[in-house]
Amino acid sequence: LTADDRSGTVFCMAIGDGEVQRRTPNPGSQSALRQDNSQRIISALLGAGPSSQAELSRLTGLSTATVSNIVGVLTERGIISTTPTTSSGRRALSVRLADTGAIAIGIFFGRSHLRALCVSPDYRVVAEECVDLDPHTAASSAVDVAAEVLPRLRRQHGLDAAAVLGVGVGIPAPVDRRTMTVVEDRILPEWAGIRAAELEDRLGGPVYLGNDADLGALAEMTWGVHGEAKHLVFLRVGSGIGAGLILDGAPYRGNIGVTGEIGHLPVGDGTRSCSCGRTGCLETVASTRSMVELLANTGAVASTSDLMDSALAGDARTLAVIGRAGEAIGHALALVANLINPRVVVIGGPVAALGDSLLKPVRVGLERHAIARVAESTELVLSTLGDRGSALGAATLVLQQPGIPLARW
């Protein structure tokens, strides 16, 4: 069984007793149509995760009657399973792919930590580990850590190396999609020029690279609660600040894949210099690194976790710094919202734990700088995925690759 709905070649539709029937029906025949429709539903489930039949109809363009029919056939064959659920208050069926034992790996390499997780094609996290990294860890050493973590994770959870479909890697730096290469960036300068192909031997499978904010946006659409938002901005606020854009239901990639560099919009007070060489960028007041630097003279805040603790304890100086950061973020979001009129803006990354102390000033900044109709129609929320979004998105990137083998028989 493959997930390639573009090749139109061979689809294998028998699962269960280890026997796979390969058939290539006559093009245009009734059975060719049914196989094509089946493939569309399987690809939709891989790309979007468990979905109701109504969502599958929307995702595939097939009628609800056709979806219902195909879901029945695929359930009988053991390729998918269904469970009762409710959708908009009405009874519905949640449709998911069967667990074939295959896994997609997602890794997020942050400046100070690495998160790795294994995900099944039915969108369950079956194994996960988060490891602290020294902020000065070289890229090759960080990859070495990942190369140790992955086999350990698999062993602990009884997952076979052969079951790995691929490894999605999220990096807080721009990724040139033409060459799958990390573009030079000051957050992780030692990663500049690294290509996906270089990592394959050490990580044990095909590697797909993505920018952390782009992957965070993908995770909001697939793992989060915003799958139906066709126009979404995901803002990841960590050591750097980046945005992932979903426009008309699809990730916006731009010309070379370097999009959403909202961290370098000049909305700061213009006095602090930025890693990009300019002054007054959003990152100079609102990245976790900048907030920690701005509070360094208090003696109580030396790391992102100190910042969180201090904010949760209600420290006035910390809350003032977060308030100014939030308003600057809102200002930058207003510029973006005026341009693209998103339905929802989701803020994620470690700052999601700050709750209203961040969200309220962001709302103030947005309302002050966006035109009223845009501000009032833009929903502003914190991510429900916490700091896991980029790693989940990295695993989703693997599941969305055309032609991945779902299982090995």
Ligand SMILES: [Zn+2]
């Ligand atoms: Zn900058």
